[in-house]
Amino acid sequence: MSQSPISCELHDYIEIACMHRYQIKIKLKGGRVVTGVAVDTSVTAEKKECLVIENGERQSIELTQIARIEALSPDAVFKEIDF
Template structure:
């Protein structure tokens, strides 16, 4: 069985990042690094969820591809989340 969702607790951290428009450094499971401002979470017709990141253009990152999320915004409510 493949993992097609993240836990509610981890999802909440992504929602908070979007709500406050935090600048993030994302490390994906394939070791790709993406930086940008968290904008929103969107769902595809197939029920996959994506974090929309604004880094001069908008990128959609599937939530299940996240390995680590570092917050670059000073005085944020949290600094780092590791996705298992």
């Protein structure tokens, strides 16, 4: 079963985080937590949208797997976003 894409409003927050290179903490739907700098978005060969972060290495996180993003950077335009 494929998951629905995220809303445009949530996608806007991801774009803001990437544009400003925010340090973020991501809680995934499975409970795992990942931190890093938001750098870009990408689309896989299977047409799945991902957030690319850097945390010593580049890591792609499928947008539909994100439960919450917390901006850790000072003066971020958002604090926490629930997906």
